[in-house]
Amino acid sequence: MHARILLPAALAAALLTLTACGSGDGSASAGAARTSPSKASSPAQSPADSYDGGSGSQGVKVPEALDFSATTVDGKPFDAKTLAGKPTVLWFWAPWCPTCKGQAAETAKVAADYQGKANVVGVAGLDKNAAMRGFVADTGAGSFPHLSDEKGEVWKRFEVTQQSHYVILDQTGKTVYEGVLPGGKGLAAKVAAVTG
Template structure:
């Protein structure tokens, strides 16, 4: 019963921290995002399993999760292993997120096959998330429907319009806001060049 009373309070507190559209500055980090999820997640080099895609890349603990896309398709994050990954956390009603959409889509297109780009939608219902993808023209890469905030919690994201960039081993190399997506291409180029 105690968990039922704590969940609404926790969600309310999280929503209070999300009232602004990405006003925080970014940071670089050598630690893995989502390290609070499990103690072993602090060492992304520790494999969880083979990714099953035939590439032979080991899956860091941070990518050991599954979700559903805004289109209702299953998504296994293990398939991201072995390549740099951009996780873009956004909300459908956020003007800052809309301002990042074009640059994020351009980076995804320019780096297809070399870098994974995944949108992680939250803070609204799936129908609004699908509309955002259609309205912003960002349907060329997958977007997760994270209505319950599980992926946001995994990566300790507390505000929308937030990027988490992982290197090919799953280490977080950047997390923060990039207004208009400015600087995203340079950060990705540093991982592929």
């Protein structure tokens, strides 16, 4: 029982230690871009793994990267399988992070500009849900879904160790970009490249 208490605390401390929030300079300490796919972004699928999604996406193969569920900051269930078949931007942020606040407007703009062509999902962590909801309201980033990842499950799945981090998946679920984009600059070009 003692290990159950210590492990989450140790994980949170490790995540906080590895974060570089507020540096905003795009240097290696702010999170160098990784282009190699993580374990979670492998396009491996089971043969019967397809998803209708309820929106005409019948037969779309669900990559392993999108085989998870979560809860949004407003308490609604979220099934990542609904993202299958389109490029997806996962934006990992924390509510107290000034670098993340600086990315919110550009991320919301990209979400609006590519609506129907690509998915944009915020993944909030490193704080409580009330602070996450406040961040979304304060930054005006409520036009796309934000997951409340208080336990860090989605962060761990994508091997994210710092906030203000983007993971971009192509339509097959393969990771094509990972890294920090100060102010969200360059996000639109990266999404344009995967939407054709």
